[in-house]
Amino acid sequence: MSAQPTPAAPDLLNIEIDGKPTQIRKGAMIIEAADAIGVPIPRFCYHRKLPIAANCRMCLVDVEMGGRMMPKPQPACATPVAEGMKVMTRSEKALKFQKDVMEFLLINHPLDCPICDQGGECELQDVSLGYGRSVSRYTERKRTVADENIGPLVATEMTRCIQCTRCVRFTSEIAGTYELGGMNRGENLQIGTYIGKTIETELSGNIIDVCPVGALTNKPFQFKARAWELTAKPSIGYHDALGSNLWLHTRRGEVLRTVPRDNESINECWLSDRDRYSYQGLYAADRVSAPEVKRNGQWQATTWEDALSFAAEALRKVPAGELGVLANPATTSEEGDLLVRLARGLGSAHVDHRLRQLDFADGAVAGTFAMPVADVAKVRGALLVGSNLRHEMPLLNHRLHQAVKKGAKVYTVNPAAFDFNYKLAGEAVVAPQSLVDALLGLARAAVNAGASAPAALAEAIAAASSDQGDADAVAQLKNGPAVIVLGELAVTHPQASWLRAIARFIGEATGAAVNELPVGANALGLARAGVLPGNGGLDAQAMLANPRKGYVLFGVEPPYDFADGGKALNALLGADSVVAFAAFASPTLRDVADVILPIALLPETDGTLVNVDGVPQQVQAGTKLPGQARPGWKVLRALGGLLQFAGFEFDDLAGLRAGMAEVSTRPGAVGLATRETVSGLTRLASWPIYRTDAVLRRAEALNAHPLNRAPAARMNADEAARQGLVADAAVKLGQSVLPVVIDAAVPDGAVWIEAAHDLTATLPAYGATLTLSKA
Numbered sequence: 001m002s003a004q005p006t007p008a009a010p011d012l013l014n015i016e017i018d019g020k021p022t023q024i025r026k027g028a029m030i031i032e033a034a035d036a037i038g039v040p041i042p043r044f045c046y047h048r049k050l051p052i053a054a055n056c057r058m059c060l061v062d063v064e065m066g067g068r069m070m071p072k073p074q075p076a077c078a079t080p081v082a083e084g085m086k087v088m089t090r091s092e093k094a095l096k097f098q099k100d101v102m103e104f105l106l107i108n109h110p111l112d113c114p115i116c117d118q119g120g121e122c123e124l125q126d127v128s129l130g131y132g133r134s135v136s137r138y139t140e141r142k143r144t145v146a147d148e149n150i151g152p153l154v155a156t157e158m159t160r161c162i163q164c165t166r167c168v169r170f171t172s173e174i175a176g177t178y179e180l181g182g183m184n185r186g187e188n189l190q191i192g193t194y195i196g197k198t199i200e201t202e203l204s205g206n207i208i209d210v211c212p213v214g215a216l217t218n219k220p221f222q223f224k225a226r227a228w229e230l231t232a233k234p235s236i237g238y239h240d241a242l243g244s245n246l247w248l249h250t251r252r253g254e255v256l257r258t259v260p261r262d263n264e265s266i267n268e269c270w271l272s273d274r275d276r277y278s279y280q281g282l283y284a285a286d287r288v289s290a291p292e293v294k295r296n297g298q299w300q301a302t303t304w305e306d307a308l309s310f311a312a313e314a315l316r317k318v319p320a321g322e323l324g325v326l327a328n329p330a331t332t333s334e335e336g337d338l339l340v341r342l343a344r345g346l347g348s349a350h351v352d353h354r355l356r357q358l359d360f361a362d363g364a365v366a367g368t369f370a371m372p373v374a375d376v377a378k379v380r381g382a383l384l385v386g387s388n389l390r391h392e393m394p395l396l397n398h399r400l401h402q403a404v405k406k407g408a409k410v411y412t413v414n415p416a417a418f419d420f421n422y423k424l425a426g427e428a429v430v431a432p433q434s435l436v437d438a439l440l441g442l443a444r445a446a447v448n449a450g451a452s453a454p455a456a457l458a459e460a461i462a463a464a465s466s467d468q469g470d471a472d473a474v475a476q477l478k479n480g481p482a483v484i485v486l487g488e489l490a491v492t493h494p495q496a497s498w499l500r501a502i503a504r505f506i507g508e509a510t511g512a513a514v515n516e517l518p519v520g521a522n523a524l525g526l527a528r529a530g531v532l533p534g535n536g537g538l539d540a541q542a543m544l545a546n547p548r549k550g551y552v553l554f555g556v557e558p559p560y561d562f563a564d565g566g567k568a569l570n571a572l573l574g575a576d577s578v579v580a581f582a583a584f585a586s587p588t589l590r591d592v593a594d595v596i597l598p599i600a601l602l603p604e605t606d607g608t609l610v611n612v613d614g615v616p617q618q619v620q621a622g623t624k625l626p627g628q629a630r631p632g633w634k635v636l637r638a639l640g641g642l643l644q645f646a647g648f649e650f651d652d653l654a655g656l657r658a659g660m661a662e663v664s665t666r667p668g669a670v671g672l673a674t675r676e677t678v679s680g681l682t683r684l685a686s687w688p689i690y691r692t693d694a695v696l697r698r699a700e701a702l703n704a705h706p707l708n709r710a711p712a713a714r715m716n717a718d719e720a721a722r723q724g725l726v727a728d729a730a731v732k733l734g735q736s737v738l739p740v741v742i743d744a745a746v747p748d749g750a751v752w753i754e755a756a757h758d759l760t761a762t763l764p765a766y767g768a769t770l771t772l773s774k775a
Helices: 030-036 092-105 123-131 166-174 206-210 273-283 304-317 333-345 373-378 394-405 432-448 455-463 468-478 496-510 523-528 540-545 565-573 587-592 632-642 653-658 717-722
Strands: 012-017 020-025 060-065 086-088 154-156 181-183 190-192 216-218 231-236 245-251 254-260 292-295 298-301 323-327 381-385 409-414 426-429 482-486 513-516 550-554 577-582 595-598 607-610 616-619 681-684 713-715 730-733 736-742 750-752
Touching: 012 030, 020 030, 030 086, 060 092, 092 123, 166 206, 166 394, 206 216, 206 254, 231 616, 245 273, 254 273, 292 304, 304 550, 304 577, 304 595, 304 632, 323 333, 323 540, 333 523, 333 550, 333 607, 333 632, 333 653, 373 394, 381 432, 381 468, 381 496, 394 409, 409 432, 409 468, 426 468, 432 455, 432 468, 432 496, 432 681, 455 496, 468 482, 468 496, 482 496, 496 513, 523 607, 540 565, 550 565, 565 587, 577 587, 577 632, 632 653, 717 736
Parallel strands: 012 086, 323 550, 381 409, 381 482, 409 426, 482 513, 550 577, 577 595, 681 750, 713 736
Antiparallel strands: 012 020, 060 086, 154 216, 181 190, 231 245, 245 254, 292 298, 292 595, 607 616, 713 750, 730 736
C-alpha cells in the first residue's frame, strides 16, 4: 500500500524541499519553510524581520509545480508556497545560478577581509566559501564609493556594500525614520543619507547587525579585536525596565562591544543604542577602584577593613530614625533586600528607591504591565500620557510602531510635541500644569459615552470639558485591544496620582489595558523586595525635604539622579554622616560623602532584575571588576556582618536568595495630591535619553550623538516674546546660565529644561514655577 499524504490543516500547505515533506502556513515564502526544517538556502537581502526586497538573487532555487518545472529558478525569499510544490535547493541548475550570483556580487567588493571588522563573522565570507570561485575572472578596475560620516556610533566602508538594502529597510520599516536610501541606478547605485547627515534614530546600531558585509560596523569597537578573540557572556540591558537580552563580548575581562540576544517576548532581535554602547561608561576616568574615606576633609584610599569599620562607626552614630537609605532604581533585587535588612538593623524605616517621583499621595510603586510587551504590537488603539516613548523605552515604542503600520491609531496627551516615528491620530500638547485637565477631558468623553465616574474623580470630571477629538480617542480605545501608556513624564509629574487615577478610570471605561512605565531598570524588583518606606517611614522626597542626620546612598549619583537635585544636595551636605556605595566618584559625591565603598555595575555582578512583564531575569558577572571594587551584595554582607545584624549569615548568593521573601507590593492608597492653581511659566523636566544614569552620562560615543542635546531653556516663539527673550539669548536660573532655544514643540506656559546636565541638575523640579532673568 502506498503512503498517503497527511491532510493539511485549513491554513497549512503540504510542500517538499529537497525531498523532505513539510507543512507551512499559507502565504509563507519558500525560504521560511526551508529554515523551519533546517535546509540551508544562501541569502543576503532576506531577513526574517524585514520586508522582502528580493534584490540580491542569492536564494534562487528550482521549483516544480503540478509535475512541471518552472522555466527559471525562483527567488526563495519572494516565492509563496503552494500545495504540492517541490523545491530543489541543490539541483545543478540552482547551484549554477547561485554561484553565478556570488561571482557577480564579488565583482566590485574590495576583498579586504584582513582589515575588515566584520572578518570572521561575515555572511559574505561564509557564503562565498560555499558558492564562490577560488579565483576571480574579473580583471577590470573595481568601483569605489566615497564614505559618509553618519555619526559617532556606526562606521561606514561603503565600497564593501553589496546593495542588499537591509539597512534601508531597517530604518524605514523598523526605526521608522527613513534616513537611508539608494541613490543612482545600475552600477552607480549607492546606499547613504545623500547629504552626509548623522543617523539619529535611537535604534541605529541595529543596521550593523543586519548588514551582511563589512559596510556598516561598530565605530567605537573599530579595529579593537577580532571576533575569535572575544568571549560572549549573556546579560541584560539595565537602562530601562524592558530588560533587553544581550551578549557582552569581552576580551580578558573587558567589555569591547555589546550585541543583541534573541528573545521574541522582550526585545526580539533588536537592541537600543542606549544598551548597545553604554559599556563605554564602565571605564570612565572617575571609576572608583579602591575604598576611600574622608579624614580631616581629605580623601584617602584605604583598605576594605578600614573603610567598612569607618562606615559601621558612622552609621552607629546616627540616632535611631534619623537615617535615610536611598537606592538607585537599577539596583539588583538581592542588593535591595540586603539594604532593607541593613536599615532594619539600624532602626530606620526610611528606605526608598523612587528618587524621581514627586507625588506619593497614592503610595504608588512600579507594577507589572497589564498588557505584555509582545502584545502591544497587536493593539488597535493606544493612548500615551506624559510619554516621549521613543526615548523612555525605545523597543516598546518599536512595538507600537509595528501596530501603527497595521492600522492602529495612537493618541497622546503630552507636555510637549515629541517627535514620534509614526503618525498620531490625535495630539493634545499642554503645559505641565494643564496635563491633568487635558486627561480629564478624555475621562469626560468616557462618561458621555456611558461610563460611571468613580466618586473620587466625579466632581473633577464633571467640571471638565471634552471635544470631538476626546470622543474619537475613547471610541478607538473601545474598538478592540488597546493600551494606555503612562510615561515617565506622567509618573514623575507633581500630580501623578491624578494622572494614574484618571488613566485607570479611562482603562476601565474602554477596556484598555493600563501600562505604567517604571522609572528605573529594576523598579519592579525593588518594590517586590520591599525597598520602600516601612511603618512611619519617609519616602525619598520627604527624606530630603526633612533632612536626616545620616544617609546611605546605594548607586546614587547626586544631584543628577534626583527629581529635585538642589534639595537633595542641601540635605546631603547638611548630614552628619553619608555612606556611599558607588561605582563612580564625581566631585559632588566627594563633597557630600564621608566614605566611598566601590561596588560593581550590573555587567560586573550577579543579580536579578525584574522587567515590565514581571519576569525576573538573573544575570551573572560578564566582566572583571576594576581594582578592589566588589559586588554590592558582598559589600553589604560584610558591613551587616561587622555590625552583627541578623540576616547577614549567608555564605553565597544562593544562600542570600534562599532567605529573600517577596513583599506583596502594597496597593496604591486612595489619596490624591492637592491640586493647586499654578500660574506663570512652569518647568518641563525630562531626562535625556543618554543621561538617565551614571553609566550613560560617561559613555563617550552616546554623549557625542545629536540626541544628547546641549542644556538649554526651550520655549516657543510666542512665549519667548512674552518673556522678552530672543533665540540664543542667555537667561539666568539660580546659579545657572542657559541659552534660549526657540522650539515649536513646547506649549505656552512652559519652558523645557532637560534634567541631569551639570547646568540643570540643581534647578527646581518638574512642574515648578520659574522666573527667568536675562543674564
